[in-house]
Amino acid sequence: MTIDPGRLDEARLPLRRTALSSQVAAVLRGSILHGDLRPGTRLIEADLCSALAVSRNTLREAFRSLLEEQLIDHALNRGMFVHTPRPEEVADLYRCRRVVECAAVRRSEAPGEVGLAAMRDALAIAEQAAEVEDWLAVGTADIAFHAGIAALHGSYHLDRLMAPIWNQTRLAFHVMDDPLRFHSAYLKRNLAILNRFEAGDPGIERMLHDYLCDAERELTAAIQPLDD
Amino acid sequence: MTIDPGRLDEARLPLRRTALSSQVAAVLRGSILHGDLRPGTRLIEADLCSALAVSRNTLREAFRSLLEEQLIDHALNRGMFVHTPRPEEVADLYRCRRVVECAAVRRSEAPGEVGLAAMRDALAIAEQAAEVEDWLAVGTADIAFHAGIAALHGSYHLDRLMAPIWNQTRLAFHVMDDPLRFHSAYLKRNLAILNRFEAGDPGIERMLHDYLCDAERELTAAIQPLDD
DNA sequence: CTGTGGAGGATTGTTGAACAATTCTTCAAG
DNA sequence: CTTGAAGAATTGTTCAACAATCCTCCACAG
Numbered sequence: 471m472t473i474d475p476g477r478l479d480e481a482r483l484p485l486r487r488t489a490l491s492s493q494v495a496a497v498l499r500g501s502i503l504h505g506d507l508r509p510g511t512r513l514i515e516a517d518l519c520s521a522l523a524v525s526r527n528t529l530r531e532a533f534r535s536l537l538e539e540q541l542i543d544h545a546l547n548r549g550m551f552v553h554t555p556r557p558e559e560v561a562d563l564y565r566c567r568r569v570v571e572c573a574a575v576r577r578s579e580a581p582g583e584v585g586l587a588a589m590r591d592a593l594a595i596a597e598q599a600a601e602v603e604d605w606l607a608v609g610t611a612d613i614a615f616h617a618g619i620a621a622l623h624g625s626y627h628l629d630r631l632m633a634p635i636w637n638q639t640r641l642a643f644h645v646m647d648d649p650l651r652f653h654s655a656y657l658k659r660n661l662a663i664l665n666r667f668e669a670g671d672p673g674i675e676r677m678l679h680d681y682l683c684d685a686e687r688e689l690t691a692a693i694q695p696l697d698d
Numbered sequence: 699m700t701i702d703p704g705r706l707d708e709a710r711l712p713l714r715r716t717a718l719s720s721q722v723a724a725v726l727r728g729s730i731l732h733g734d735l736r737p738g739t740r741l742i743e744a745d746l747c748s749a750l751a752v753s754r755n756t757l758r759e760a761f762r763s764l765l766e767e768q769l770i771d772h773a774l775n776r777g778m779f780v781h782t783p784r785p786e787e788v789a790d791l792y793r794c795r796r797v798v799e800c801a802a803v804r805r806s807e808a809p810g811e812v813g814l815a816a817m818r819d820a821l822a823i824a825e826q827a828a829e830v831e832d833w834l835a836v837g838t839a840d841i842a843f844h845a846g847i848a849a850l851h852g853s854y855h856l857d858r859l860m861a862p863i864w865n866q867t868r869l870a871f872h873v874m875d876d877p878l879r880f881h882s883a884y885l886k887r888n889l890a891i892l893n894r895f896e897a898g899d900p901g902i903e904r905m906l907h908d909y910l911c912d913a914e915r916e917l918t919a920a921i922q923p924l925d926d
Numbered sequence: 927c928t929g930t931g932g933a934g935g936a937t938t939g940t941t942g943a944a945c946a947a948t949t950c951t952t953c954a955a956g
Numbered sequence: 957c958t959t960g961a962a963g964a965a966t967t968g969t970t971c972a973a974c975a976a977t978c979c980t981c982c983a984c985a986g
Binding site for chain 1: 968969970971976977978979
């Protein structure tokens, strides 16, 4: 039996159908993380269906994914809302991050090359964005940097489970009043962390721990006023 | 207007405080974790719809939840199958558990009374079940014990993120050939862990680490032969 | 002016049906 | 025994409809 290369291209098209609800989820996820859909926004099914040109069932399947990622909240018979981080939730987020990230930089086994590369890339992007004063991008890169730290574990499940944590952290950044003062300080500290890790400094765990405590305190204070 | 207490009970049944799809998901989740639906079982939509008396759309929304929890797998145009744990996945599960559980017993701050109570309860249930040789219940209680350890963190998010880990661990137990030999050994070690933790022994972290490495090795070996 | 209550509209929850696409089953022909 | 194709079974996706619930508005009594 011979294989016709032309048929392979044809077969590629129906693959999109599987991704339909996933594509919708990706679009919404991007809008929420980018800040176009701000925390607290109500997501009305009919409007989104016509805007995205999909059926309600497909949209609701996409909602299911976003719910699992905790990017949106569900109120029975009232629908979906973009999640609004609360101060006590921020404290919980950073408690999780301290557990996972501090353990990641401590473990000597398994270098986790993927995570290290992610850290370097994220740092470069952040510095570049900071020069243009694109604080949105700086915040995103900061999260990517710390996701890279968690990825040092080299665990598929751990990365998967941390995704909601990063999402919520990103959301918390959106409800901050002054992103400049916040992010610029931590850019330098990220660089220091990377250098110490590559140097094999054993004090890095304590350093990262303090870093996360500081960030938690500042972020909690910054989102306090927004109490809707 | 007076309130008739008798009518409140009647009104409770038709009053669904949760969506039907999540109720369906709960039923399926229970069946899978309990072992009624064994790993590899194909979940045919039409059969489940008639059995649960719900529509396909509702059932598929429930499927979406179970997919996110990785209790079931999806094959394009072939449907849903109860997830079958693979050896490399088991290794990843225990890598996550070592990070979270070892950190939980180490931290001196915040006693985490809820988690401690969960550990005690789970241990009592496990011992009771072991006497009747109900190894299904012993396995479930073992997982509840370790979930209690993770709950020592007192973090809502961490508990939430660990839920899929416990689910997958429970699934892995189901594909073991000899549950007796496996669980009976770890029952005693669970008791030892609890005692050391309550005594404040600092060596508990290393002890728990070794425990988890042993369990990983044994479990991996036990599920190896089942390669479908 | 306040707030109480209800009518009506808007939105979500759920169902059933329909059709296309794909996979599985069966069975005859080589 | 293998191959191949027709038919059945199952899934992927969309649509329309109805019930249940929530929200808005307004009349009306105090």
